[in-house]
Amino acid sequence: MTTGWKIAGADLAGWLSRAEQVIHLNPDGTAPRLNSVPQGNLRVGVDLGTAYTVLVVLDEAGNPLAGEYQFAQVVRDGLVVDYWGAVNLLRSLKERTEERIGRQLTRAASGFPPGVPRAEVRATANVIEATGMLCPNLVEEPSAANHVLGIRNGVIVDVGGGTTGVAVIEDGKVVYTADEATGGTHFSLVIAGATGLSFEQAEELKKDSREQARLFPLVRPVMEKVGTIIERHLHGARPESITLVGGTALFPGMAGVIEEVTGILTRVPDRPMFITPLGIALADTGD
Ligand SMILES: Nc1ncnc2c1ncn2[C@@H]1O[C@H](COP(=O)(O)OP(=O)(O)OP(=O)(O)O)[C@@H](O)[C@H]1O
Ligand SMILES: [Mg+2]
Numbered sequence: 001m002t003t004g005w006k007i008a009g010a011d012l013a014g015w016l017s018r019a020e021q022v023i024h025l026n027p028d029g030t031a032p033r034l035n036s037v038p039q040g041n042l043r044v045g046v047d048l049g050t051a052y053t054v055l056v057v058l059d060e061a062g063n064p065l066a067g068e069y070q071f072a073q074v075v076r077d078g079l080v081v082d083y084w085g086a087v088n089l090l091r092s093l094k095e096r097t098e099e100r101i102g103r104q105l106t107r108a109a110s111g112f113p114p115g116v117p118r119a120e121v122r123a124t125a126n127v128i129e130a131t132g133m134l135c136p137n138l139v140e141e142p143s144a145a146n147h148v149l150g151i152r153n154g155v156i157v158d159v160g161g162g163t164t165g166v167a168v169i170e171d172g173k174v175v176y177t178a179d180e181a182t183g184g185t186h187f188s189l190v191i192a193g194a195t196g197l198s199f200e201q202a203e204e205l206k207k208d209s210r211e212q213a214r215l216f217p218l219v220r221p222v223m224e225k226v227g228t229i230i231e232r233h234l235h236g237a238r239p240e241s242i243t244l245v246g247g248t249a250l251f252p253g254m255a256g257v258i259e260e261v262t263g264i265l266t267r268v269p270d271r272p273m274f275i276t277p278l279g280i281a282l283a284d285t286g287d
Pocket of ligand 1: 208249
């Protein structure tokens with residue numbers, strides 16, 4: 001899809017494509033090392049998600065250098081439910097990334113979904129600090145996503161593993177947020193229920209592009225529910241557009257269903273899954 005979005009001096013699609021090339025699923029064998037050790041401040045972002053924990057490193061100018069992500073159920077809807085599991089996982093992502101870039105990571109920004117209590121936000125910072133990094137910047141996830149998208153007026157909806165986060169943007173600022181428990185996990189549960197597969201098998205099937213057309217009628221009601229959640233949080237407002245981010249936005253046909261339910265133009269950037277983690281890294285200004 002073409003947009004006028006610009007980031008780090010590059011077009012958004014090119015920048016996201018570069019990011020996807022350097023962010024590796026952990027453990028997937030050997031990720032390549034950088035040819036030379038990056039100089040200057042690094043901008044590091046950590047997203048402790050319900051489905052994926054992601055660590056991303058950008059250079060000072062915002063160019064993607066490296067990253068690692070792994071499926072883990074250590075955080076649920078912004079709450080750390082397995083503290084030591086989260087610390088160990090993040091430590092392993094950090095060590096692999098340090099090996100790849102040839103430098104220590106000393107600081108990282110982290111994100112939190114809207115509406116998470118302060119104490120819980122602090123808990124995610126504690127996880128990061130327990131891996132030996134400082135965590136001076138904590139950003140609300142929709143604001144992080146909008147660091148990347150730069151939307152002036154519209155709605156950003158982050159459909160992750162556990163929740164749907166709705167953020168209304170006016171004049172470039174997030175003016176309203178909400179987070180509700182419907183996400184990709186529910187897609188997988190519906191598929192597991194209908195096929196008799198385990199949750200893990202359903203999760204894999206769901207992400208297989210050859211299977212998605214066949215699975216669409218099964219997950220359509222969950223997409224409609226996401227649409228209803230968005231509609232409810234608009235309180236009758238008619239924004240220009242809805243932009244879907246998060247891994248669940250990768251399911252083909254999602255934008256069409258949301259558009260049908262809400263009657264509002266809905267779009268998905270080419271690579272929606274790492275937008276929030278990348279925005280968290282952009283929020284790490286090195287100050
Ligand atoms: N190709 C794909 N098609 C459909 N769904 C996908 C695809 N790739 C990943 N997903 C789903 O995206 C979800 C993960 O997205 P994301 O990383 O944005 O969530 P998260 O940040 O971990 O969760 P949350 O934001 O709810 O805490 C998972 O449910 C995963 O199954
Ligand atoms: Mg998320």
